[in-house]
Amino acid sequence: MGLIVQKYGGTSVADLERIRNVAKRVAKTFDKGNNVVVVLSAMAGVTDSLINMANQITDSPERRELDVLLATGEQTTAALLSITLKSMNYSAESLLGYQAEVLTNRNFGSARILDIGAGRIKELIEKNNIVVVAGFQGCDPDGNITTLGRGGSDTSAVAIATAIKADVCEIYTDVDGIYTADPNICKKARKLDKISYDETLEMSSLGAKVLQIRSVEFAKKYNVPVHVRSSFSEEEGTMVVNEDSEMEHLVVSGITCNKNEARITLKKVPDQPGIAAKIFSPLAESGILVDMIIQNTRAGGMTDLTFTVAKTDYNRALEISKKVAEEIKAEEVLSAENIAKISVTGVGMKSHSGVAAKMFSTLASENINIRLISTSEIRISCVVEEKYAELAVRVLHSAFGLDKE
């Protein structure tokens, strides 16, 4: 009937029993007359324990060799699933990154896919095999093993779906779809039947652990329908597709919360041309990604500069900022780790005004002070004190009519 790529995450293949369940689900899809390509993550926890092992040797394990080590995780699950399928009398064959011709650049640890020469996959499909591909891994033009970074199996799956022109790429995970908010925070969160690539991108980059961002970029670029669903139930999940007219009745599709950032403010910076570069160049040189940047002009040719960085970069960023502050004669450096970024996302914002105003007034009605604001075409984010994070999500969820009946 169709050509389906199914990607199973670490919790779905966490042990032999769960791998057997995956095999049954794959077999069922195959028995319905579909061709199936399965893409697998490592067993839950394995990648972390391999990284931990390497870190016991040295603080900064060499990236090429770390990728060789990490690639064993997906190799193991691919072999185990193939053994299981074979024992159930299905024709199955595992392919590692280089065998599936997942060609990447040389950026070990977070390589980008350049091309998928899906010759071998197609050949196996034509012979009616179930193809089991080790996710997360590829190889560079010299045949070195590379890995695609955290969540890279999502990207493997979408890229393979693109290369073989699959009808759908199903992402099986331990949640049953994409929600209007994190159900752990907001009990009234609803599962979305459909969401656009762009909204998913905004939500992924905002800390909703739904899909690896790059997989969504890939899906959007090549227009691959992605179906996010649970490997533990038969229920339909959430379809991630191109924006369509049906979606537009929802102004806002989700509220997300990100507690992984910290805030740094340089107070009373002389407001001169080139001052921002003086602050942000050394951060960039140290490989620190700055997320939000706000500049408030003060009286007297002075300005306050506030920005956020990932909490993991916070100490280094603060140190650099203090050095810079001295050089440019800023009055002082303030900082806070206890912040949360609350975001409202929805393609409907493009055609609806008043979303920002409603967000601000809703937060104000609960006396939640907004420290920073940033916006995109389909998203508004506010930084608030961390202690208000859950409250903010819940009141916004209600205010934008997302609560389930």
Place this chain on the structure above:
Amino acid sequence: MGLIVQKYGGTSVADLERIRNVAKRVAKTFDKGNNVVVVLSAMAGVTDSLINMANQITDSPERRELDVLLATGEQTTAALLSITLKSMNYSAESLLGYQAEVLTNRNFGSARILDIGAGRIKELIEKNNIVVVAGFQGCDPDGNITTLGRGGSDTSAVAIATAIKADVCEIYTDVDGIYTADPNICKKARKLDKISYDETLEMSSLGAKVLQIRSVEFAKKYNVPVHVRSSFSEEEGTMVVNEDSEMEHLVVSGITCNKNEARITLKKVPDQPGIAAKIFSPLAESGILVDMIIQNTRAGGMTDLTFTVAKTDYNRALEISKKVAEEIKAEEVLSAENIAKISVTGVGMKSHSGVAAKMFSTLASENINIRLISTSEIRISCVVEEKYAELAVRVLHSAFGLDKE
């Protein structure tokens, strides 16, 4: 100075601490001006636990996929050693079987090496890298992962040493060389400084867990000097080399003991042409390897046929033998599992007579009954009751003048 291949077995890389010791030893060899290619086994116990995992899925895991699974063991140690060497500021790079171009046939699980296109290894050596190769694994002409069978890393190492024309192939293990007998059985066993390929072959095939037989065949064929030594000491081990004049003063170089066989006797078989084929063909068809075969002619056109098989094949072999016995009207089938094969090996036998006589009389003097005898040009083996095994080894060791002073 030289080009050295060093192979480290499972106990030598059993944990991160031991891998660090291996790294130090490799670095030391490199610092003396040598080029070094390291070949690694999986951590002790890992291959068994992977096999065990696959066996939890099915009794007979598909061989191609099992090889994909098993190959992760050596991939892990190769990556970890490279990370360690890099952290010590040495240039090192790991290569998996397919990257090292270890081309094998398609016989998954016990593949034979067809060719080693050592281009990449040589290239890395020329750039003064330490090359770390995952042992035990190769790839077939289609790029499928294959493994070389138990102890296959020895063969990887010797084959690579051949391909790059190394000066020596050092096999690091948890014993410090090849002994005249198993030191656990015979306290007076001496370490041999030198032993010939042929003697090592006979001793390997007789259950002395020294080297994988195929690695010795390879070494002999291409005349690669193999140095068996301990990774836990600096002492010289045993050199396995071509037979030379120096060796000939030793008539016997070792006494070995193999308890892994069982004996089956078909009594009073009609002594007709073709009767042996009737007995051994069905065994061969079932994939059972028969080791020793003895035929005793009795009076009255009858004969007794005795043979040994591996204990793991014993039950199947006995079943088949009983069927055949009925067909050919043999009187009865006798069998015993409690046997041991004691062997005396030495290239000196070629030019010295009386070795067999001395062996038989030595055993007789201890009232040890010999059940079966078989010989090769450089070996005499006797099957005795298992309970006499250790005694037999010790008295023969003394009788042939092998006891250390």
